[in-house]
Amino acid sequence: MSELQPIPDGPLRTGFTTGACATACTKAALQALILQQKVEDITILLPIGQEQSFHLSTCEFTEDQCTCTTKKDAGDDPDVTHGAIIGSMVSLNDSGKIIFLQGTGVGKVTLPGLDIGVGEPAINPVPRQMITNACKKLLSDHQLDHKGIAITIFVEDGAVIAKRTLNERLGIIGGISILGTTGIVTPFSASSYIASITQGIDVAVANGSDELVINSGARSEKNLKLLFPSLPDFAFIHYGNWIGETLEKIAISPIKKVNLGIMLGKSVKLAEGMLDTHSGKNTWNKEFVWQLAKDAGYPDELLSEILLFNMAGRLTELFSFAAAEPFYQALLKACYENCSALIPSAELVLFLISKDGAYIKYPNEFS
Structure with missing residues (x-):
């Protein structure tokens, strides 16, 4: 797809x-x-x-x-x-x-x-x-x-x-x-995409998989497949923008572990609790990200730069893309809390993926 x-x-x-x-x-x-x-x-x-x-x-x-x-x-x-x-x-x-x-x-x-x-x-x-x-x-x-x-x-x-x-x-x-x-x-209807998500999870379960790697699409999946070489193709599910629907389906399935890959633009929406991350439905909230960074202890002169950005992807200009960076720990913690609440019976691991394929895993030693 x-x-x-x-x-x-x-x-x-x-x-x-x-x-x-x-x-x-x-x-x-x-x-x-x-x-x-x-x-x-x-x-x-x-x-x-x-x-x-x-x-x-x-x-x-x-x-x-x-x-x-x-x-x-x-x-x-x-x-x-x-x-x-x-x-x-x-x-x-x-x-x-x-x-x-x-x-x-x-x-x-x-x-x-x-x-x-x-x-x-x-x-x-x-x-x-x-x-x-x-x-x-x-x-x-x-x-x-x-x-x-x-x-x-x-x-x-x-x-x-x-x-x-x-x-x-x-x-x-x-x-x-x-x-x-x-x-x-219906043009650009979510129903067909969500149906493909449901089918994908059903096929994975029917073929004995109890661990999934869910991701937004082909670009993030390409990087995640390098981390999970032993998992079959059917264990990789594209959630597109419908993270909430994907997790709700998983919640009623016998899946024991979920690895969720996400890129920065969608992660700032997910952190705020937006489970539908389509740009046509939800835009990133600069004030929310500003508050997240403020609570993580960053100085005012850096915080003011956030409000000038037109794209969430530019946040890497302020925050070095590394697991030890407090901003990403705060961001991933919020994402984790919003997602784990939907799948209480499954282990959840997040992978924040950069444009060049680097990733930050959460939870990790800095969590």
């Missing part, structure tokens, strides 16, 4: 999930197969009860099978699947069952802990239900209730797109997941 992007100003356009796109393609393909007529547009019912029309990019059929595709529109969300070609190939049989098959570009589940069983294509439960409902309605409308359907969902270049996600860490190999709980993509 890439580093988080800033939220642009102004109204943002919503889009549609991969699950909604796969449902549209499957319904169109089944309709074209039954009627032996090309489908150009199709309307589906989203889980939120809203009807939505989709335009099909292609629709090709024979007497035995049909394949339809559509281009995913994620609206103004910086979704890695925006613009992806999603498709479905369907064929009828006499089994009376609806089965899902793994197409090119859709991942396969290889680790326990997800809502989909090992060996299954990574098509999440809600999209499966959307597709199943649409197919059963069509079969019923055409007096074909006794028929079964083989459904192969595919995504063009899905394996390449998946490299920009955390799928492999979750044991989803070979492509992307077909996702969505509402059918709608």
